[in-house]
Amino acid sequence: MNTPFVRVLRLAFRRHWAIAAIAVSSLAVALLWSANISAVLPIVDVVFAGDTLSEYVDDNIQEADQAVETITAQIAAIESGGAEAGQSPPGDSVDDLRAQAARQSNKAHWYRQAKPWIDAYAPTTPFGTLLAILSFLVIGTALKLVALTANMMWVQYVSGRTAIDLRAIFFRKALRLDLDAFGENGSADLTARLTNDVALVTAGVSTLLGRMIREPLKMAACLIGAAIVCHRLLFLVLIVSPILAFIMQQLSRAIRRASKRAMEEMSQLYGMLNDSFAGIRLVKASNTQAFERARLRRGTFAYYQKTMKMAFYNTLARGTTELMGMTTVSLAILAGGYLVLNKQTHLFGLQMTTEPLEQGQIFLFFSFLIGASDPARKLADVWSGLQRGIAAAVRVMEIVDMPVRVEEPATPRSPQRPHSTIRFQGVEYQYPSGPKVLRGIDLEIPHGETIAIVGPNGCGKSTMISLLCRFDDPQAGQVMLDDVPINEMRTRDLRKRLALVTQRTILFDDTIENNIRYGSPGADLHDVVRAAKLAFADDFIRKKTPDGYKTILGTGGMRLSGGQMQRIALARAFLRDPDILILDEATSQIDLESEQLIHQALEKFLVGRTGVMITHRASTLAMADRVVVVEQGQVAASGPHAEVIGQNRFYQSLCGSDQPIAA
DSSP states (O other): OOOHHHHHHHHHTTOHHHHHHHHHHHHHHHHHHHHHHTTHHHIIIIITTTOOHHHHHHHHHHHHHHHHHHHHHHHHHHHHHHHHTTSOOOHHHHHHHHHHHHHHHHHHHHHHHHHHHHHHHSOSSHHHHHHHHHHHHHHHHHHHHHHHHHHHHHHHHHHHHHHHHHHHHHHHHHHHSOHHHHHHHHHHHHHHIIIIIHHHHHHHHHHHHTHHHHHHHHHHHHHHHHHHHHHHHHHHHGGGHHHHHHHHHHHHHHHHHHHHHHHHHHHHHHHHHHHHHHTHHHHHHTTOHHHHHHHHHHHHHHHHHHHHHHHHHHHHHHHHHHHHHHHHHHHHHHHHHHHHHTTOSEETTEEOOSSOOOHHHHHHHHHHHHHHHHHHHHHHHHHHHHHHHHHHHHHHHHHHTOOOSOOOOSSOOOOOSSOSEEEEEEEEEEOTTSOEEEEEEEEEEETTOEEEEEOSTTSSHHHHHHHHTTSSOOSEEEEEETTEEGGGSOHHHHHHTEEEEESSOOOOSSBHHHHHHTTOTTOOHHHHHHHHHHTTOHHHHHHHSTTGGGOBOOGGGTTSOHHHHHHHHHHHHHHTOOSEEEEESTTTTSOHHHHHHHHHHHHHHTTTSEEEEEOOOHHHHTTOSEEEEEETTEEEEEEOHHHHTTTOHHHHHHHTSSSOOOO
8 A cells, every 4th residue: 555645654754753652642641531421420329329439349340249149049949840850951051050159159259359558548428438539530631631741742743744744855856857747737737646645644644644643543442342241232322323324434534525626726826826926016007916816715715615515525425424423322321321221131032231231331431432433523623634744745746756757867978177078969759749740860079169059939049048058858869068978977977067157147035245155065255245246236236235245136026127136146157167168148138238248257257168148139240150050950051150150041031131240
């Protein structure tokens, strides 16, 4: 059995000592719960009868001895009468009488064993006896609360640590997912699963290890107590249990389905909020606040409908459990009352007891059943919470089990550093749910050369960059460093050799220093400043930010201009000291001054390194040693600017003339 929730439980059961402590404390709670209920018998049979415990024991010893004498006489009479008639007595009736005599004798034996202790320590008045019983109840309740507190703390410890482990496993796998998985699921869906769904899973673990153990143990302790009083009567009144089990099984499936749909709606809500907050400038500029509010209201109402359906099933489960519990107790009172009031041992021709039940015994039996019905009622809510956890575990493990195309090689290879060439050899690529974008790319880039890749939208330029970074693997052909296909290299080894600067600058809600250091954790402040100076970022960092390199940028670097953000991104790439620098439209959306500064920085940095640029700006094209034109997934032209502009119409239209661009 390897269901998603079972796999989560394996994480929880790594804490062996905590699990053992949970089991022991749960058992202590159950035993103390049952022990407190057992105080009903001495209260009814001793205190309310005006006796002391010592008198109660003496009376029971006397009654047991008298019963043994009476039964022995009956046996002797039957045996002598049978002998006189020359016939054997009915063996079953004699055996029954002997069994009754043995039970009474055993009862007298145990009372005699307890008598010295009771005479020595038990109170000598009925009121003193009542006071002792109540003291026992208070102390027992206090001990139960201590055990319950310890139990709940251990459960919280295990569930909390399980949540940490599960989130770590989920996040590790999410970072390894193929890029198209983020397009299909969306970061909001992953966030919802990592936060809301994992919280529901660990709540399910907490429920299972906590109340799902405690409450059944409490119920079992009470049922065992009731069985000791009269096991046959207990079996009779539990006849409705299979009906309850069948109903709860059907409701469990409905609760899981409703829970899964509610979690899917929550993921949609995360997506709406993410879109609204990420695009807040556009929302304000477009005066679409009312539209966003309406969209969120529709989403929250849809979530509300799903939760109402889930609440209906939960209420139905709770009501069914309570009805079945009341039915069980009512049957017990009806059957037990008949036996006690009529001094009977049989019901519907079935023997329930060997001797008529006393008032104290039947009250104790009822108390145990009521004590069992309370945890049974709570189990309805517990069961619903467990079903939500099971449904959430399925959603979490869907991501953990999601296959990835980019796998680490079993026997990795590592070319020399720096490499001699980058080669695209017959590379073909088609997106899993999209068109074929590369149709046999052949391209060689010697180390130290800077190339510019241009082409119309959708021709495969960015896909080539993704394959070079090994964000995915081609369906045919190979991308190679020297003679080593990059899918035979460790991804860490490959990506240590390159740095990527994209059109959309990614900055984190951290200091400028840490944003530049991102990806180079071993760098100190001097290295960070040196990289910033090389990227012409040091001047504005010191003069135009409130705390220099310690300035917190805020989410997405919203305190900086586009050019400033791009220079910080460039400094981050420089700090990595890569063999290959990749610029994907890195200067397409910045001002002229920032572009000029970035070009100066790149001209210095690219000496002795491989540069791969995707760009449509003439000023950036001037930095390239070679221009590669990609059209319809193939290399349409390749060579110096002056050569390519004379033979490729797209490149001519891009440059706006057929004249060389001045470097």
